[in-house]
Amino acid sequence: MDGLKIYRNEDVRRIVAFIPPGHRHIRILIEFSDQRIVLQEATIAAIVRAYIDIATHPSRKAVEMVSRKMDVNERKPSYAEHQLVESNRSEDDILREVAEILGYQQ
Numbered sequence: 001m002d003g004l005k006i007y008r009n010e011d012v013r014r015i016v017a018f019i020p021p022g023h024r025h026i027r028i029l030i031e032f033s034d035q036r037i038v039l040q041e042a043t044i045a046a047i048v049r050a051y052i053d054i055a056t057h058p059s060r061k062a063v064e065m066v067s068r069k070m071d072v073n074e075r076k077p078s079y080a081e082h083q084l085v086e087s088n089r090s091e092d093d094i095l096r097e098v099a100e101i102l103g104y105q106q
Helices: 041-056 091-102
Strands: 012-018 027-032 036-040 065-069 082-086
Touching: 036 041, 041 065, 041 082
Parallel strands: none
Antiparallel strands: 012 027, 027 036, 065 082
């Protein structure tokens, strides 16, 4: 994996939510000072789920979403085959890994 980029709020020029012509699902275009990215709805949904899980829980500090290929009988109708779902890793393990990636002292 390439190096880590951390974007501050001032590095984000704009965010555009849209449904492309001929599609049904939302995309998010994020324009940073140095690049543009588009996220598909399933990724957006996973980020929102993770955010809400942390923000609204009285003690939770970390959750990890991992890519999983789901069979048709495992997922809701019209959901993508590849989903980001919660892993079974402990919060402590996740926080340790993130601290290491970001160079934080624990």
